[in-house]
Amino acid sequence: MQKIPRGKAVINEVGLRDGLQSINLILPTDKKLEWIHDAYEAGMREMEVGSFVPPKLMPQLADTAELVAYAKTLPELFVSVLVPNLKGAERAIASGADLMILPISASHEHSLANVRKSPDEMITELARIKEAKEAAGSGILIEAGIGTAFGCTLQGNVENSEVLRLMKAALEVGADRVSMADTVGYADPAMVRDLFGQAVELAGDKCWRAHFHDTRGLALANAYAALEVGITRFDASLAGIGGCPHAPGASGNVASEDLAFMLSSMGYETKVDITKLLTLRQKLANWLKGEQVHGTLWKAGLPKTFHSKRQLADV
Amino acid sequence: MQKIPRGKAVINEVGLRDGLQSINLILPTDKKLEWIHDAYEAGMREMEVGSFVPPKLMPQLADTAELVAYAKTLPELFVSVLVPNLKGAERAIASGADLMILPISASHEHSLANVRKSPDEMITELARIKEAKEAAGSGILIEAGIGTAFGCTLQGNVENSEVLRLMKAALEVGADRVSMADTVGYADPAMVRDLFGQAVELAGDKCWRAHFHDTRGLALANAYAALEVGITRFDASLAGIGGCPHAPGASGNVASEDLAFMLSSMGYETKVDITKLLTLRQKLANWLKGEQVHGTLWKAGLPKTFHSKRQLADV
Numbered sequence: 225m226q227k228i229p230r231g232k233a234v235i236n237e238v239g240l241r242d243g244l245q246s247i248n249l250i251l252p253t254d255k256k257l258e259w260i261h262d263a264y265e266a267g268m269r270e271m272e273v274g275s276f277v278p279p280k281l282m283p284q285l286a287d288t289a290e291l292v293a294y295a296k297t298l299p300e301l302f303v304s305v306l307v308p309n310l311k312g313a314e315r316a317i318a319s320g321a322d323l324m325i326l327p328i329s330a331s332h333e334h335s336l337a338n339v340r341k342s343p344d345e346m347i348t349e350l351a352r353i354k355e356a357k358e359a360a361g362s363g364i365l366i367e368a369g370i371g372t373a374f375g376c377t378l379q380g381n382v383e384n385s386e387v388l389r390l391m392k393a394a395l396e397v398g399a400d401r402v403s404m405a406d407t408v409g410y411a412d413p414a415m416v417r418d419l420f421g422q423a424v425e426l427a428g429d430k431c432w433r434a435h436f437h438d439t440r441g442l443a444l445a446n447a448y449a450a451l452e453v454g455i456t457r458f459d460a461s462l463a464g465i466g467g468c469p470h471a472p473g474a475s476g477n478v479a480s481e482d483l484a485f486m487l488s489s490m491g492y493e494t495k496v497d498i499t500k501l502l503t504l505r506q507k508l509a510n511w512l513k514g515e516q517v518h519g520t521l522w523k524a525g526l527p528k529t530f531h532s533k534r535q536l537a538d539v
Numbered sequence: 540m541q542k543i544p545r546g547k548a549v550i551n552e553v554g555l556r557d558g559l560q561s562i563n564l565i566l567p568t569d570k571k572l573e574w575i576h577d578a579y580e581a582g583m584r585e586m587e588v589g590s591f592v593p594p595k596l597m598p599q600l601a602d603t604a605e606l607v608a609y610a611k612t613l614p615e616l617f618v619s620v621l622v623p624n625l626k627g628a629e630r631a632i633a634s635g636a637d638l639m640i641l642p643i644s645a646s647h648e649h650s651l652a653n654v655r656k657s658p659d660e661m662i663t664e665l666a667r668i669k670e671a672k673e674a675a676g677s678g679i680l681i682e683a684g685i686g687t688a689f690g691c692t693l694q695g696n697v698e699n700s701e702v703l704r705l706m707k708a709a710l711e712v713g714a715d716r717v718s719m720a721d722t723v724g725y726a727d728p729a730m731v732r733d734l735f736g737q738a739v740e741l742a743g744d745k746c747w748r749a750h751f752h753d754t755r756g757l758a759l760a761n762a763y764a765a766l767e768v769g770i771t772r773f774d775a776s777l778a779g780i781g782g783c784p785h786a787p788g789a790s791g792n793v794a795s796e797d798l799a800f801m802l803s804s805m806g807y808e809t810k811v812d813i814t815k816l817l818t819l820r821q822k823l824a825n826w827l828k829g830e831q832v833h834g835t836l837w838k839a840g841l842p843k844t845f846h847s848k849r850q851l852a853d854v
Contacts, residue, residue, distance in 0.1 A: 471840075475838065
């Protein structure tokens, strides 16, 4: 079976942020450090390690600064954090992270529920963050994460035109990159091709990353659809943790290990050692005992043909 | 969000055959009749209701003739059965089913393990079945189901050329249609586009159907990849039941309800009422308590935007 080399694809592990923020259990810092260490050993080179939100609101992520500090000691690891506002951005700048992501919900209702600001007020916040970064002489990158891009459990429909308008506005006020998230698992492959296709036309190389939730089982199909329009960077959570408060029991983010398998099997170079990742996944599932974990590959393991196929792909 | 109508897609419910044969529990005939009834009420118009194998080998499917007889009373329901050999085919001809599927494993080793015949001996068997059908003056259709088309847990690699050779041979000796199955969940979307693309080139309209297992989470991504090369007919099992004896605990067939959601959301007309299908799924999950069931949509339900989108798609 001759495979064609397909270039690189990058998985950004967001379980430490998007995954753990949806889980009641507070994972101890030493376990989180072990997670970062083991994921790095398994070849992961991008991680979103936490969020600079008030610790009272989200005690699960209170150790974000410590995690950034450790992650930055690992050579070539690209470290990002989420920031909900200027105050969080100031902490991100001080932390030494490589990138901060500001969530901008394309759903007006979700934006108000999530950050108590309208999408346009978040664009203004982004401009302030850009100023603060420049005042600090920091090289940290700013990513605008356009959320609920495919629909919203509160508001319902979200128009593509509104998503693209916000994307354009974010780039104009100083975002270095933009990404799009199917926050609540409403996207299908046709919608993904359509909207990511338009976003790539608008933002070119700055349309950086796709963030899919597996709420309705379509996350991998959606990732494949995004690949088809040139997106090769994806957020994912180990064991598929994460979720949405409006869909209790539903799957969370696309599982890192399943996505790594799909990408590698298709011939994309991810540098991820899936066997090591599955070992870490098992460790994490034990740490999170009693919480919802997801994913499929771990049950069956890699295909017998996987390594021979990869060698062909590497030719 | 303007959706483009994309034509029809057909889901063939195979849970009664491929699903139940992998489960130890023997589902009583009255429950199976209820399943057929409710699936029909939910809009399903194709079902593989059982297999004409010796009842001693597979007591779970011993009532296949009775199920065919009932299913054939439902207007416009297309009823198929699996047959492993000429003897089974004679029972299928007598049953009044619309179609019989003969499994031809492209993996030599799997074929021997599964039906104790080599792939080429199965082609000879197909020729005999064709003769028996003509001798009986029966209008039943014959489908050659090329299994392990993307690799095999026993043999490892399966060459595309071998799959296509068997497909051509099956058509030459009298198969009305051919389908391809990823029996053990080794396929990825790139492999699917590649092999189904070649199969459609070879067999045209006679390349009828795709059968994907979700063993490693890629079944829906693979279904989407098959859609892209013109395949619009899929096997699926309610609650994703089914499996492979070589991957205990792994997911089974792609879940009918998840596939119906993906297809409908993308704008394909399936005629399936997903809400009714989810109700039946819940019933089945209760009947099968203690057995492995799968699927994702049932946990979160349909998106709030689903019906408004479908109306747009119907314009």
